[in-house]
Amino acid sequence: KNQVEQSPQSLIILEGKNCTLQCNYTVSPFSNLRWYKQDTGRGPVSLTIMTFSENTKSNGRYTATLDADTKQSSLHITASQLSDSASYICVVILNYGGSQGNLIFGKGTKLSVKP
């Protein structure tokens, strides 16, 4: 069964600290993996997109890594800010074309950054 598991479910860190969110998937055939940020009351917004041949992708203070052999991805947030408080969702796309709705969503990690 195609699944995306994220850990931890929730995380509280102090402002300025770094953190790493995990995503394990059992999705085949794999096309690409995305990380989304979802602020409370808003729709998800894409942070990074990686194909199976990419090991790392950065977007400012956000760095995503992908190990296609172990089927694991991580999202590292550097020097966290209060505005990083949000849910982070890992999404794996099946290799049938993302336009056909073949996305498998994780349940998300809820990050709270405290002053």
Place this chain on the structure above:
Amino acid sequence: DAGITQSPRHKVTETGTPVTLRCHQTENHRYMYWYRQDPGHGLRLIHYSYGVKDTDKGEVSDGYSVSRSKTEDFLLTLESATSSQTSVYFCAISEESGTYEQYFGPGTRLTVT
């Protein structure tokens, strides 16, 4: 929100009543999607459209119907709302090529009492 609007943004309705949610885009993207988001679940696909009058079912389509008569509008209808359809509904659009990245609307919070 990438030129996507949803209406209404909030709605409270009674069990058994019909409800229609609207998604409107200004990006001229071919693909449009309806998802629901519930606590303890990831986003789940209800229906999607790959063109005007071309739609298909997603993972949780029972109790929902959709229509797309224009490129810019995608309607989601609950024919007879039930309490299990209380949820936050998101519309998304995607391009026809490249990574097919999906852009999400702001969501509609629906409560069925």
